[in-house]
Amino acid sequence: MRLVFAGTPETALPSLRALLASRHEVAAVVTRPDAQSGRGRRLHPSPVAELAAEAGVEVLKPAKAGDPAFLDRLRQIAPDCCPVVAYGALLPQAALDIPVHGWVNLHFSLLPAWRGAAPVQHAVLHGDEITGAATFRIVKELDAGPVFGVVTEEIRPSDSSGELLARLAESGAGLLAATIDGIEDGTLEARPQPAEGVSLAPKIQVDDARVDWTAPALRVDRLIRACTPNPGAWTEFRGHRLKLGPVTPAADAEKLAPGEIRVQKNRIWVGTASHPVLLGEVRAEGKKPMTAGDWARGARIGEGDHLG
Numbered sequence: 001m002r003l004v005f006a007g008t009p010e011t012a013l014p015s016l017r018a019l020l021a022s023r024h025e026v027a028a029v030v031t032r033p034d035a036q037s038g039r040g041r042r043l044h045p046s047p048v049a050e051l052a053a054e055a056g057v058e059v060l061k062p063a064k065a066g067d068p069a070f071l072d073r074l075r076q077i078a079p080d081c082c083p084v085v086a087y088g089a090l091l092p093q094a095a096l097d098i099p100v101h102g103w104v105n106l107h108f109s110l111l112p113a114w115r116g117a118a119p120v121q122h123a124v125l126h127g128d129e130i131t132g133a134a135t136f137r138i139v140k141e142l143d144a145g146p147v148f149g150v151v152t153e154e155i156r157p158s159d160s161s162g163e164l165l166a167r168l169a170e171s172g173a174g175l176l177a178a179t180i181d182g183i184e185d186g187t188l189e190a191r192p193q194p195a196e197g198v199s200l201a202p203k204i205q206v207d208d209a210r211v212d213w214t215a216p217a218l219r220v221d222r223l224i225r226a227c228t229p230n231p232g233a234w235t236e237f238r239g240h241r242l243k244l245g246p247v248t249p250a251a252d253a254e255k256l257a258p259g260e261i262r263v264q265k266n267r268i269w270v271g272t273a274s275h276p277v278l279l280g281e282v283r284a285e286g287k288k289p290m291t292a293g294d295w296a297r298g299a300r301i302g303e304g305d306h307l308g
Contacts, residue, residue, distance in 0.1 A: 001080035001184045004060075004099070006030040007048045012085035012174035015106055016048060019083060020055055022177050024184070028058040030065070032088050066092040073304035074098050081183060083176055084138065085169075096138060101137040101183050106176045108168045109201070110134060110150055112193045115143035116201035121161045121167065127218075129280060131155055131164070133172035135179040137190050146190035147180045158257050160228035160246055204231060211235045213259035213308045216274040218251040235259075235307045237284075237299070242307065245281035245289070245301075251277075259308040263301050266293030270307055 001024045005016055008031050019026050034043040043141025045053070052059045055211035058077075062070035071094055076112075081101040083090075096103055109119035110132045116122075123131040132152040139145040151171045155164060182188025209227040211220055211234065224233040225246050233244045247270075256262055263269075269276040279292035284299075 001025070001101070001180065002027050002078065003180070004028045004030060004074065004077055004079040004082045004109055005048075005052075005084075006082060006087040006091075008032045008046045008088045009086050010047045011169045012048050012087075013051055014049055014169045015083065015085045015176045018173040018177040019180065020057075022180070024180060026052075026055075026057055027079060028060055028069075028073075030060045030074075030082075030087065032063070033061045033063055053277050061195040065089055065095050071095060072217075076127060081180060084205055085172070085176065091138060093140060095269070096140075103246065104148065104176070104179060104183070105138050105143075106133060106135055106172045108133050108165060108172065109142055110152065111136060111143060111147055112196075112198040114199055114201040117203040119201045120165045121204050121226045122199075122201035123155060124161050124164060125222050126157060127153055131168070133168050133175055135176055136193075144193060146192050148182065148188050148190050149175055151175045158246065160225045160306070163227045206231045206234075209233045211244060212308065213271065214273050217251075217272040217277050218274070220272050220277055221247055221249050237305075237307055240285045242285075242295075243283040243289075244279065245283075247277040247279055251275045257306075259306040261277070261296075261301055261305050261307060263296050266291070268292040268296050270300075 002028050003019060003024050005026055015298050029048060031046045031048045034045050037044050049059050060070060075098055079099045082099045082103040084103050084105040091103060111134045114122050115178055130152055134150045135148040137145040153168055175279060209231050224244050227233040228246055234241050235244060253269055253276045256276045258271050260271040269280040270279060281289050282292050282295045283289045
């Protein structure tokens with residue numbers, strides 16, 4: 001089939017590579033406009049745009065997917081199907097109507113669970129043991145279209161959302177390529193999602209990533225892992241923000257008051273509502289990431305110091 005692929009971040013790269021290597025033709029790629037990044041705040045193309053350019057594929061960067069010029073170009077390309085992975089913008093009905101077989105999205109949850117922008121983060125945050133990825137035909141309602149297929153993935157006790165998403169991006173790429181094959185040869189039929197089991201996964205904001213040390217250790221651990229790497233869990237220390245990498249709950253450690261810090265050589269414990277957690281990597285304002293032990297030595301933690 002003749003395809004137009006839509007995607008933006010690194011998460012979409014395994015799927016684009018899989019389709020470029022498939023029997024289908026990737027005629028063009030749709031991605032978000034260049035964005036500022038780095039210290040110089042210079043404009044840089046998205047990872048998907050860079051890979052497409054390397055492959056010699058036309059790159060389309062509409063400010064909005066409803067722009068008339070973009071829709072005209074899409075009609076000229078006349079794709080049979082438009083696979084989508086983390087494109088990052090809403091698709092109007094005028095765009096959805098162009099490909100014969102519609103737009104097929106790879107979503108990183110077992111639909112209808114965790115519809116929305118942050119399914120992996122919410123799966124980690126809420127303590128799910130199993131998640132996965134699903135391919136479905138995009139409809140106007142958010143992530144509610146009929147499903148073509150799924151793959152499952154175990155959530156490991158130490159998984160951050162970044163680690164889990166990386167695995168799902170790889171397994172999901174195979175699912176998306178197989179879905180496109182099945183649509184072409186007529187062996188795959190999309191099935192409506194069940195009405196039961198719907199849950200929503202809105203974007204996790206920076207304020208949502210603040211650690212509440214009065215919560216149990218299990219909740220603190222899940223929040224920090226869910227927010228790693230984005231938006232980054234954080235707390236306050238001496239009036240300044242301190243970013244936190246994943247921690248290790250320690251049920252056998254001596255109980256501490258919520259937010260209380262205890263230093264034992266290179267091990268830094270912080271109290272919660274239940275048992276303490278052992279800090280891993282931290283990042284103070286204006287500093288590079290470092291081990292909690294190095295941070296504690298530089299900060300000269302004293303009696304009465306606490307987080308939060």
